[in-house]
Amino acid sequence: MAVLSEEEIRDGLGRLTDWEWDSEAATIRRSVRLVGFLEAVALVNEVAQAAEQAGHHPDIDVRYDTVLLVLSTHDEGGVTEKDMALAARVDELVEGTARLKE
Numbered sequence: 001m002a003v004l005s006e007e008e009i010r011d012g013l014g015r016l017t018d019w020e021w022d023s024e025a026a027t028i029r030r031s032v033r034l035v036g037f038l039e040a041v042a043l044v045n046e047v048a049q050a051a052e053q054a055g056h057h058p059d060i061d062v063r064y065d066t067v068l069l070v071l072s073t074h075d076e077g078g079v080t081e082k083d084m085a086l087a088a089r090v091d092e093l094v095e096g097t098a099r100l101k102e
């Protein structure tokens with residue numbers, strides 16, 4: 001799967017929620033704050049299920065109530081449609097949680 005151009009990435013981010021492009025790292029990232037640590041871990045579990053289904057896996061960093069998700073396609077060295085698709089799925093999962101920190 002081909003690496004997306006800067007324009008394609010910006011376009012794709014416009015259809016996602018709160019994802020940022022890190023051009024230096026060639027990744028996209030979203031940080032989500034929940035009401036506490038267990039809620040953060042629960043979200044990680046939901047993302048893990050979706051990732052296994054997709055056969056595509058984000059880098060995940062949990063710091064107390066905050067989950068940082070970073071996506072790239074390692075095999076391609078950049079952002080591809082696989083990352084955009086998993087990011088959209090993550091957005092659905094985040095949307096569905098009542099445990100977000102407002």
Ligand SMILES: C[C@H](O)[C@H](O)[C@H]1CNC2=NC(N)=NC(=O)C2=N1
Nearest residue numbers: 055056057058072073074075076
């Ligand atoms: C064989 C298997 O599909 C690959 O190793 C997958 C697994 N999950 C992956 N996840 C991510 N984020 N990037 C990859 O390149 C990748 N490769």
